[in-house]
Amino acid sequence: MSKEMQSPAAPERQPKKSGSAGYMVILAACVALFAVFGYFLRDNKLSPLATGLAVVWSLFAAVQLLLEKLHSHAKTVSAMLSSVVKYGAVIASILFLLNAAGVDTSTLLAAAGIASLIVGFAAQSLIEDVITGIFILFEGQYKIGDFLVLGDFRGQVIDIGVRTTTIEDAGGNRKIVNNSDIRNVQNRSRKDSYAVSKVSVSYDTKMSRLREVFDAHRQEIFERNSDMFEDLPSFNGIQEFQDSGILLHFSVKVAEKDIFRAQRVLNGELKELFDANGIEIPFPQVVVHKQQT
Structure with a gap:
């Protein structure tokens, strides 16, 4: 019996490359910048700006490297914190640049506090997104x-x-x-996932024999698809009495990402199993009577 009775599955998506190397480069560059302008060129008028930016972005890179080590729920928290840190680093850099250009940033921040109240009324959806994101987290x-x-x-x-x-x-x-x-x-990830197959059989089919046939072969079906099935497939009984047959319910435990592919595989396995054991799957038929002349 063939292992898979459906069109080829989409290739698995390759995991994204980690950004650790990039953050290490940023961290090294910032340390070098801090060393040059903090010690060797400390009297240069660009020194406060350069050292300030070096501190901000070295902290950014260090936090990002730390967050990349987190997993599961902590990884979710790290994703949001990463976004916050990124925005914070950009804002701090802008303030350093404005300060270096002679702008009084303290006055600017005070004005921004007043402006934020005005902008807040026009950015309610943005505020709602942020607050909802915090609740989700x-x-x-x-x-x-x-x-x-x-x-x-x-x-x-x-x-x-x-x-x-x-x-x-x-x-x-x-x-x-x-x-x-x-x-x-x-x-869909809170509970176990099951691929379900619903297939009809003839009213002439003996349920006891069908169950015996299925029980005798479900271990083989599992072994052929053990890379996808997490447990032995199950026959759950009669789902419905239809006009042309009895609708049966089968299921197998799988990972949520494989649920549709596993359903197609289970359908194919049941079709071959029924064909090999003379179990009829009914289908509508049209009888045409030729009129006698």
Whole structure:
């Protein structure tokens, strides 16, 4: 019996390369910049600007390297913190540049505090996104790596930012959703996932014989697909009495990412098993009577 009875599965997506090397380069460059302008060129008028930027971006690189070591729920927290740190580093750099250009940043910050109240009324959606993102983080509604169903889109969470969540489906298509727009979401990674196969058999089929045939071969079916199936497939009984046959329900425990592929595989295995043992799968037939002349 062939191992897989469906079109070839999409190739597994290669894991993204870590940014550790890039952050190490940033950290080394910042340390070198700090050493040059903090000690050798300390009297240079660019020294305060250069050393300030070196401190900001070396802290940024160090935090990013630390966050890359975290996993699971901590990895979700690190993704959001990474976004916050990135924004903070950019804002601090802008303030250093303005200060070097002679701008009174203390006055600017005071004015920004007043302006933020005005802008806040026009940026309610942005504030809502950020607050919702914080609730998602601390309530643990979902984390990076979870599979979500959002409307008609199903995919894996690959990033959670301050404002948005990015979900990628099996075809590599990405959906970027504002955190405040994530409502009525279904988290498919909270419980075990099962691939389900529903197949009809003739009313003439003896259920006891069908169960014996299935029980005798389900170990073989599991072994052929052990890279995908997490347990032996199960026959769960009669689902429905239909006009032309009896609808049966089969299932097998799988990883959520394999659920549709496993369903196709299980369908193929059952079809070959039934054919080999003379178990009929009924189908509608049209009888045409030729009129006698």
